[in-house]
Amino acid sequence: MPPRQAFTGSCRKLVFAFDVGTTFSGVSYCFLDPGQVPVIQGVNRHRFPAQEHVGGDCKIPSIICYDPDGAVRAVGAEAMQEYIEEEIEENGWVKMEWWKLHLRPKTMVSSHITDQDIPPLPPNKTAVQILADFMRYLHECAEKYIEESQANGADMLRSVEHTTEFVLSHPNGWEGPQQAQIRNAAVMAGLVPDTPDGRSRIHLVTEGEASLHYCLGSGLAVDGFQDDQGVxxxxxxGGTIDVSAYHMTTAPSFEEIAPAECRLQGSIFLRFGNENDPAYIKFGTIKDKDINFNIRSGQLKLMGSDVAPLFEPSAEAVIEAIEEQRHVATKTISTVFLVGGFAASEWLFTRLQSHLRPLDLNFCRPDSHTAKAVAEGAVAFFLDHRVSARVAKFTYGTRCATQFDRNDPQHKLRASMAIPRPSGRTVLPNAFSAVLTKGTAVSETKEFRKDFITEVVDRSSCDMIATEIVCYRGDSPNPRWTDTEPACTQDTSKVAHTISPRRGYAGLQFYRQEFSIVLMFGLTELEAQLSWKEDGIERRSSATVVFDQVVEAV
Known part of the structure; x- marks a missing residue:
């Protein structure tokens, strides 16, 4: 990879990246000084409160405790101290773990995980509020770390108070609704003000793409991008396993070559190394002991051979995801990189290695610090922006009406649903018109557009036009109807402009509006707009709310 270039901005900036995981979380940051080459740094775990004796080199537990009034009383390693258990028992505190999974899309395949498997949320607290409280804590600790570890740290923070950028990572499977919740949580946490300028300083990146940037920064991943091969x-x-595939077009630019995957099969229950070694589960204090049940010093001893089957579903999920990526990727896969907290498991590494080596695939971990991959990679994503094209994971389009065709068998079956239009034409409702199809490679600057019309007899109905952007999740390569195919509303747009009356059936006066739906999916978030012409000039409207009105595919 070419070396990172000096920052060309005119003033100092600060970039924070928060990797909020199901079990552990971390923070990385980078000061951008004009003329200087940026250096990514991590907030050392020892600088977080009560973290001095907790394992790991860069992360804290994703745990937060609330009192009965909903006030935050302990976060991270603080929430794991023994006295906290007394407070929970005596004063009704609530200890929240795995709360991030409450944000998961309900559309994800997760039959093995239900809301009943996750600790319930505290009264009067939403998962978004918990995320906000946790990010506020990370931000406060990160700023304190900078103040204490860097010369003139306090002055440096004051100089970037209004120019700090935040990169927030999320699993590959998190979609528009979850991305909106993350943005709202960042505002609630006070990271940025609730203004267009403030929200523009929030950047989202998938954990898969952040991990790619980390691997590239490690220097070892570059060898995997050879001879037009994919990785x-x-x-x-802890909660999810994210799998992404890329290939290098022209250094240093990369493209996604398969729809990214996300499986809810992380190492959420146990840490496990080798089936030949025993595993220990700590559940009490050092005084807890029962030799008959292999309990000593507050730890339950289990045979590794008994624990290994518990992790087999996770390994199988990773293998299945890898094989799916290999199957749909547009380039031959030559290398697989393993990162993340679960990557530290020697058992998982060995299990995957035994599957991948016979397939003549290179398989490795970039280095011994894979747990910090997402946080550091998220900063590198902001600085380097290596990925120029991504693959659409779903088909996006809109509900509309389509002109009735007597020669189409499906139209004949729906003849009783036909609707006359003011112009004299006959249409069928509940049609689906795809704008962006699953598997399409989308560059950052590419737009996807489709034209539509709507006809009304009441001029006042033309003051506002709205249409839903629908996400199709089924397997059909050409979904045609929204009443028989699974879909969900993703986004909406609206538009108003001046139009002239027309004459239709039997001289009926009506109004026709012509507009286009425009989708942009070059970054990690889908953007939707409506486009129309007014006095020959194109106008556009950003996404807003849903209104019911029939539109037709042109």
Whole structure:
């Protein structure tokens, strides 16, 4: 990879990256000084409160405790201290773990995980509020770390108070609704003000793409991008396993070559190394002991051979995801990189190695610090922006009406649903018109557009036009109807402009509006707009709310 270039901005900036995981979280940051080459740094775990004796080199537990009034009382390693258990028992505190999974899209395949498997949320607290409280804590600790570890740290922070950028990572499977929740949580946490300028300083990146940037920064991943071959990045975390595939077009630019995957099969229950070694589960204090049940010093001893089957579903999920990526990727896969907290498991590494080596695939972990891959990679994503094209994971389009065709068998079956239009034409409702199809490679600057019309007899109905952007999740390569195919509303747009009356059936006066739906999916978030012409000039409207009105595909 070419070396990172000096920052060309006119004033100092600060970039924070928060990797909020199901079990552990971390922070990385970078000061951008004009003329200087940026250096990514991590907030050392020892600088977080009560973290001095907790394992790991860069992360804290994703745990937060609330009192009965909903006030935050302990976060991270503080929440794991013994006295906290007394407070929970005596004063009704609530200890929240795995709360991030409450944000998961309900559309994700997760039959093995239900809301009943996750600790319930405290009264009067949403998952978004918990995320906000946790990010506020990370931000406060990160700023304190900078103040204490860097010369003139306090002055440096004051100089970037209004120019700090935040990169927030999320699993590959998190979609528009979850991205909106993350943005709202960042505002609630006070990271940025609730203004267009403030929200523009929030940047989202998938954990898969952040991991790619980390692997590239490690220097070892570059060798995997040879001879037009592709690589797969497996980010194995506590709650999710994110799998992405890329290939290098022209250095240093990369393209996604398969729809990214996300599986809810992380190492959420146990840490496990080798089936030949025993595993220990700490559940009490050093005084807890029962030799008959292999309990000593507050730890339950289990045979490794008994624990290994518990992890087999996770390994199988990773293998299945890798094989799916290999199957749909547009380039031959030559290398697989394993990162994330679960990557530290020697058992998982060995299990995957035994599957991949016979397939003549290179398989490795970039280095011994895979747990910090997402946080550091998220900063590198902001600085280097290596990925120029991504693959659409779903088909996006809109509900509309389509002109009735008597020769189409499906139209004949729906003849009773036909609707006459003011112009004299007959249409069928509940049609689906795809704008962006699954598997399409989308560059950052490419737009996807489709034209539509709507006809009304009441001029006042033309003051506002709205249409839904629908996400189709089924397997059909050409979904045609929204009443028989699974879909969900993703986004909406609206538009108003001046139009002239027309004459239709039997001289009926009506109004026709012509507009286009425009989708942009070059970054990690889908953007939707409506486009129309007014006095020959194109106008556009950003996404807003849903209104019911029939539109037709042109």
């Amino acid at each position: 797969i990045i497996v980010d194995a975390g």
